[in-house]
Amino acid sequence: MAAEAKIDPMHQFVIQPIAGNFAGGNPFVFTNSALWTLIVLGAIWFFMYGGMKRELIPGRWQVAVEGLISFIDDMVGVSMGPEGKKYVPWVFTAFVFLLFANLMGNMPFGVIPSAHPFTITSQFTFTGVMSIITFVIVLGVGFWKHGLHFFSLFVPKDAPLIFKFFIAPIEFMSFLVRPFSLGLRPFIAMFAGHVLLDVFGNFVVQALNSQSAGGIGISILCFLFIMFVSMIELLVAAIQAYVFAILTSLYIGEAVHLH
Amino acid sequence: MDIASAKLIGAGLAAIDVGAASLGVGFVFGSFLQSAIRNPAASDGQQGRLYIGFAAAELLGLMAFVVAMLILFAS
Numbered sequence: 448m449a450a451e452a453k454i455d456p457m458h459q460f461v462i463q464p465i466a467g468n469f470a471g472g473n474p475f476v477f478t479n480s481a482l483w484t485l486i487v488l489g490a491i492w493f494f495m496y497g498g499m500k501r502e503l504i505p506g507r508w509q510v511a512v513e514g515l516i517s518f519i520d521d522m523v524g525v526s527m528g529p530e531g532k533k534y535v536p537w538v539f540t541a542f543v544f545l546l547f548a549n550l551m552g553n554m555p556f557g558v559i560p561s562a563h564p565f566t567i568t569s570q571f572t573f574t575g576v577m578s579i580i581t582f583v584i585v586l587g588v589g590f591w592k593h594g595l596h597f598f599s600l601f602v603p604k605d606a607p608l609i610f611k612f613f614i615a616p617i618e619f620m621s622f623l624v625r626p627f628s629l630g631l632r633p634f635i636a637m638f639a640g641h642v643l644l645d646v647f648g649n650f651v652v653q654a655l656n657s658q659s660a661g662g663i664g665i666s667i668l669c670f671l672f673i674m675f676v677s678m679i680e681l682l683v684a685a686i687q688a689y690v691f692a693i694l695t696s697l698y699i700g701e702a703v704h705l706h
Numbered sequence: 707m708d709i710a711s712a713k714l715i716g717a718g719l720a721a722i723d724v725g726a727a728s729l730g731v732g733f734v735f736g737s738f739l740q741s742a743i744r745n746p747a748a749s750d751g752q753q754g755r756l757y758i759g760f761a762a763a764e765l766l767g768l769m770a771f772v773v774a775m776l777i778l779f780a781s
Binding site for chain 1: 754757758760761762764765768769771772775779780
């Protein structure tokens with residue numbers, strides 16, 4: 448059965464040029480990834496613009512935007528205390544960008560003919576760079592405020608000396624893994640979700656093409672599965688954005704407070 | 707054994723770990739629910755940690771899934 452039509456769920460992640468080509472190692476090509484980044488930017492700008500009218504008695508749109516901002520403000524205040532205010536811009540940017548980028552990837556733009564939707568956060572480059580920015584902030588703040596005393600973050604206080612010798616290297620290695628896992632988490636969630644939806648979409652089409660009695664039933668079942676998995680994907684999109692934001696604020700809070 | 711069959715067997719073995727991750731995720735939510743029923747007033751403050759724990763457990767399961775995908779489809 449695999450010989451009839453190969454299911455290739457990786458094709459949706461290929462970055463393809465829209466204008467220009469990569470010949471000669473030319474990196475300045477307008478790709479589908481760049482186009483969808485601009486679309487996400489447009490959606491974020493449109494949403495935030497609707498909430499910036501500064502009415503004294505806010506309408507519903509302004510309430511929504513202000514609600515999102517106060518959500519992140521409270522979260523950073525709980526994790527970092529009052530001096531966390533200066534880190535809210537980055538945490539809010541990361542949260543809103545991840546939220547909108549993940550949700551754009553789950554929107555049904557495929558019904559528009561010749562629109563090839565592309566989920567930008569299904570590329571590790573996007574989430575990896577965001578994680579790098581977070582850890583530049585963490586290390587920068589840590590070494591700026593505390594100098595070499597920053598390494599006391601890895602030593603458990605109030606522990607017997609022998610425990611300090613054993614736990615400190617383990618804590619250090621766990622800290623080294625953090626940038627990688629922080630960037631990997633949203634990427635993998637989006638990547639796995641889209642691969643799953645693609646495979647089941649292929650099942651629907653192949654079951655209908657087989658034109659047998661069981662084909663209609665299988666395609667209906669697979670379609671229902673796609674529906675429920677899409678609902679879960681919307682939830683996972685929001686959760687991954689929230690987890691990235693709260694882990695960012697926790698890591699920066701650790702660097703600021705050293706515990 | 708040719709490479710195509712080895713790929714299929716490898717992907718099947720990697721998929722076992724996705725099932726193991728489901729145990730982890732269920733444990734996180736299950737223990738949250740158990741303690742939330744005992745103390746509902748305090749549970750609302752801990753919802754943030756619930757989602758962090760869920761994302762951490764899910765990440766490892768999804769890594770196993772990505773290993774399966776790479777085995778099957780990476781050229």
